[in-house]
Amino acid sequence: MIRTVEAKIDISGKIFLSEPIKLLYPCRALVTILDQEPLVSVNEETLLSESSLAEDWNRPEEDSAWDYLQKAL
Numbered sequence: 001m002i003r004t005v006e007a008k009i010d011i012s013g014k015i016f017l018s019e020p021i022k023l024l025y026p027c028r029a030l031v032t033i034l035d036q037e038p039l040v041s042v043n044e045e046t047l048l049s050e051s052s053l054a055e056d057w058n059r060p061e062e063d064s065a066w067d068y069l070q071k072a073l
Contacts, residue, residue: 009033 006018015031056062 007031 003021005021008016008018009031010016
């Protein structure tokens with residue numbers, strides 16, 4: 001299983017995970033060094049409401065209401 005966990009690395013190279021992880025056996029890992037903090041923060045409320053809004057958005061009536069925009073392409 002591949003899992004991504006956010007972490008911070010201090011200038012001495014010590015890695016601090018943002019959440020505790022539990023492993024059943026030793027694993028390999030890849031570390032990607034990012035130059036800076038993210039430029040865009042994610043709004044948690046948006047992510048939490050996505051599934052309930054999708055129920056309304058993913059209906060045939062909704063698709064037909066916006067169909068004219070597809071024809072313009």
